[in-house]
Amino acid sequence: MPIPRLPRRKLLLLAATLPAPALAQAFPDRPLRLVIPWPPGGTNDIVGRLIADGMATRLGQPVVIENRGGAGGALGAEVVAKAAPDGYTLLLGGSGSLTINQLVRRRIPYDPATAFAPIGMIGSGANVIVVHPSVRATTLRELQAAARAADPPLNYASPGVGSTGHAAGALVTQVLGVEMEHVPYRGTGPAMNDVVAGRIQVFTNALAPMQPQIQAGTVRALAIAGPRRNAAMPDLPTTAEAGFPEIQAATWFALLATGGTPPDRIARLHAALNATVADTDIRRKLEEGGLDVETSESPAAFARFVQQDHERWAPVVRRAGVSVE
Template sequence: MITRRHALALAPALGALLARPALAQGHYPDRPIRLIIPFASGGSNDIVGRVIAEGMGARLGQTLVVENRGGAGGLLGNEAVSTAPKDGYTLLLGGSGSFLISSLVQPKVPYDIIRDFTPIGFIGNAPNVITVNPTVPAKTMGELRDLARRAKPPLSYASPGVGTTGHVLGALLSLEFGAEMEHIPYRGTGPAITDVLAGRVQILTNAAAPLTPHIEAGKLRAIAVASPQRLEILPDVPTTVEQGFPNVLSSTWYGLLGPSGMPAAVVTALHGALNATLADAATKKRLDEEGVVLEPSPTPADYGRFLLSDRARWQEVVTRAGIRVE
């Protein structure tokens, strides 16, 4: 995560150069493409996936048909793509929680996220914000650490569920603080926010979009953005790096993948259409509203290298914290 902006820096002219790569292929795509989103409709993953599908479809000259296939923490949708034909007509919206974290914490995963998938391109990430109920007497990361170390009973943190990005970031905070903290899992972000607003749980980490209205209303206090850079929508909130916690980095990220063994020419066409979509001003505006910072990958291989490094980083956290979905 620390090096993503270096690894995924995109040359300014790339979008224009690859604006219509499919035309050079001649035959691909010649029918609609299926984009599987491993979540139910209506959430951030669904919104991001549909924006990307619309833009890529316009550039490829074929419709990307969105198919929501939620369940089992993302495993059902991921497996459907891993076993699909390798022809480029079944794609996956991969995410930090549903794709990567789930592969580390679920007891039985019927695929390998490196071996059984073809990376196409990184889309972007929504850096997570560390917030507390305003009654918590801490305004900085250092104060929150000191409070966590002396709290009896332990401070509690809410998450959208076991094995989610919010869960593993809370576990990382506990490890970095050197303090026991109690994890309270919920069935989704909404219920988690409700209980933190009510003061039943002290801490909540999540992408900025659903938290920003509550931060602006003074109902949540933002302690830090778990990113090397500040967020445009929360410019006054310092980062974890600024506050001396360089290892506390986390975001909800999105990327595009297909089954392993896809033809190189097809991957090139899809990667080009994705990056041309991300270079579009209207796309940027729509995803800005979701708190997503666009970071197109120069090549599919760059996205593949990011997957390897991010898996290794979170594997260490999951192992040290003993996180497992029962």
Template sequence: MRRRALVAGLMAAPSLARAEGPFPNRPIRLVIPWPPGGTNDIVGRLVTEGMAARLGQPIVIENRGGAGGMLGAEVVAKAPPDGYTLVLGGSGSLTITSLVQARVPYDVATAFAPIGMMALGPNVIVVHPSLPVHSLKELQAVARRSSPPLSYASPGVGSTGHAAGAMIAQALEVEMEHIPYRGTGPALNDVLAGRVPVFTNALAPMQPHIQSGALRAIAIAGQRRSTAMPALPTTGEQGFPQIEAATWFALLGTGGTPPDRIATLFAALNATLADPEVRRKLLEGGLEVEPSESPEAFARYFAEDRARWAPVVRRAAMRVE
């Protein structure tokens, strides 16, 4: 009886697949693991609007914040691997969170199916103008003389900004004190007020203050200069190539999603990123458009990003209980 049921199930599987029709034939859900209104939300809504038009199905946004992006990511990690549940992943919600959280309810290396990158937000290292620093070498010299240690702000314990500050201190071989805040806004306010002299964050929220002179930018923490600030040298150009802290935004599905469905989503994603209007809006937001060559290329980038941050997190003893 059991054998007959198994055979019947196997025979029914192809007909079920045929009955479902071509992918996608129903709405897709995109989980954004952060509250509405932030950069992740803006990027996700802009890109998925174009993807939905190309796929012929609506993409429904679900904002689910909490635990540094882990709560939203968990929803996708445990969803059926059918391509209908996606996550807007990033360096904070997937890479840093998986390294600093004491208990992660999924294996980040296998729980997700990488589809492709959307954009890259180059992090900029800024100081308050009262600090006599215009370069990383000058920051290193001032930090070595400082007693008590020079402090840096971050949006919170275990955030990308926390890890970036630790990376800078390690690369410069100096001691710096971490001052955590509850988000980018409060951290930025105290840096603008001169209460904390150093801050590293995505360029978009800091660009107006750099242009006004309220903050001084000393480096782009990445491999390439920013299109929005082409005159600002990178950390590598200043002799510290190990400082690389860009905030990336990407699309991933549930681990085990069939390759043909990943390919369909990848094609819609890259076609959207090639749209001049989408590119213009992303660039205006201080982001670099960064399409992947293939899902496999993005998978390699994802693994390399985690490998780059792991020793930084370990040396800084970053842990969120």
């Protein structure tokens, strides 16, 4: 018996009643790319690889890492800003590449207001102020005295112009009332190498990549620039305890997609991210690296956090006089 042919209108109505998976393949159906806008070896790289592995398990697709350093994170961010808005290209963003960089650079190759679709937070960690052992200072007061007496001036490293480390280092010099020369690098790893080698005297950065060197004694930690001590280094005083409460600098890490990515895909990525950060083993590794793990209840909540962070850092950057042509 021949099968009757349905009119086109009835076929369309039937299609409308089918569940979404029957009409289109579920997202994601191919590998994703996570752009880390810094070279390998720094905190961004450590955090990004942990998150990529965890999300790959939960999304059922590989998450391929692409390190794209330069311009304080702007080069890597530009890759994501100009990618297809389909959720397959992600950015490990942070306070440096998303907040400080936009405040200090007069020209950025994308519109920060529309270039990215916020997904969610991973965590944050107060920056640690370290010196090479050749610097005769075990406290911030002693660093202040050493810097005032230095001729030529001491120098301080940053992971790049426009990074959180750049603004934090400038803030240290401003609050201490000293002159120090800024030496920018293309990431935390190269900067740390020169600090350990003694070519750089002072460095302010997130704890994770510096912790092994602190424990080995190749650099000396003076203080942590946060409101409370860090569980990974409980004996290290805060900047407030050291007498300089104005020095507050934290690095936060988060995930974003290209602006215009469909909300349902953002929701899928947000759920996978939060599940990853909630994983006991991943959370432990993040905390051992000095991060206070903190997720966003929604992409919209994370978007509000980014705006508030911008408003908090803007006056700090202006007072420190940090700017890039």
